[in-house]
Each structure stands twice: as structure tokens, then as C-alpha cells.
Amino acid sequence: MEWGMANRMAKLIQSDGHVLFLPVDHGYFQGPTRKLEEPRKTIEPLLPYADALFITRGVLRSSVDPDKAKPIILRVSGGTSVIGKDLANEGITTSMEEAIRLNVSAVGISIFVGSEYEKESLLNLSKLVDEGEKYGIPVMAVTAVGKELEKRDARYLGLACRIAAELGARVVKTYWCENFDRVSRGCPVPVVMAGGPQVDTELEIFEFVYDGMQKGAIGVNLGRNVWQNDFPVAMIKALRAIIHQGANPKEAQDLFSSEKEVKKKP
């Protein structure tokens, strides 16, 4: 691997081989998402516990101080919105020159396998990989499902992840699902898990993250279930314990509860 590419990958993937990416890119199609209305306020307290931020150039420039930043994965696909016709109809929104100017560690793009825009999104990924490889910038492919959350099973996600890897993604972001080992086994590059919409209990998150890690994921790219939680710092610390310290779901839950109590104290 070329030095620049290897150096960027090493900034993202920590020495234990694991990652905790914090995505705050949701506004690129959802607008002011709940609890991300003022990105700086959401990001600042969580930044010390994240290995990297997944973010658009607009929020990066406006809401993250360059002297305090963590490695950046720049969201470079978009062009659609939740109120538009089809979320899958994305294009590349940001040039590689801009990514270099922003000194990012990777760029991220969604693919929409099985959608009407499957081909366009896969060709966008391929084009981005060609550009990224030229400059030593890894591409993270996001296996997006748009509003069709029910698509998240091992057969579909395994297919989408494998295609992303075949087209040259250096990392693939997907969802956790039952039999996650089928997804990770079939994907020859590292796989990270997103969280999806906020769920009812923290334990559900700890359980799926733990399960996915046992079954081949290298970590998470998990947003709403961190920063939409009433205790986001306690949440990210508990996730760090699973990802980087080998904690099990119960230990993560205990840590979350004790951190929550600390936060509650006047």
C-alpha cells in the first residue's frame, strides 16, 4: 500500500484494529436532525471519545475547530432530501481537490444496491475510488437503504458490502443484522456498523455492537443512538469500552449507568 494511503488508514483504524467513528453527516439529506440542530454543540463533548468524524464539508468548516479535530471522513455524496422523490438518486457532491484541501483521512459515499439508481451509485463509487487511489485517499462505502429499513438482512447487506469491496472501497459501512458473520465473511475489506434510528434501550445497542464485533466487524460508525441519547457522553464511553476494551454488553450497561449518575450530579 502506498505510504499516504497506509498513513490515512492507520489514522482511522486504531492500533487494536478497531474503530469508533462518529457520524454527524445526517443533515445532508435530513436537514436539522433532532439533537444535531447546532452541530458544534453536539460534536464538541463527544469529540474526545471518537476515533474519527463522518461529516460534510459545510459542517466541518463551520462547526469543528481545525486545531482540535479528529481524523475526518468526508461525506461526499448527496443531492437528495427526505422530502424529495428518491433518496437513492445521489451524486458526488465534493471534489477530491476539496478533500485534499480539508486534509481528510477518507471520503465516504452511499451506494443504493437494488434501487432504481443502483448503477449510478455504483459507478459513482467506482469513480470516487479511481480519484481516491490517485491521491492516496481511502473511500468508505455506505450501504444505504434509504427509507427501506426492512432491507437490513444478511443476504442483502452481504451482497451490498461485497459489491462495495469489489469496486474498491477500503472500508464498508453497513448495518448490523442477524447472522452478521455472513456479511463480514463475504467482505474482504473491514466492515463497520451503523446504528440506524434511535432504539428504545441502550442495552439493545450494546448487544448488537458486541455481537457484531464478535462476528467480524471492526467497530462502528454510529450516530443517532449516541447523540440523540439523553446522556450522549455516557453512551459513547460505554461503546468505547466494548470496541476498545473488550467489555461485554452488561459491563457497557454498568458503565453507562455510572457515567449517567456522574452527569446527573449537580
Ligand code: 5RP
Ligand atoms: C447517514 C449516514 C450515517 O453516517 C449512518 O447512517 C450512521 O448513523 P446512524 O448510526 O445514525 O444510522 O450514513 O446518511
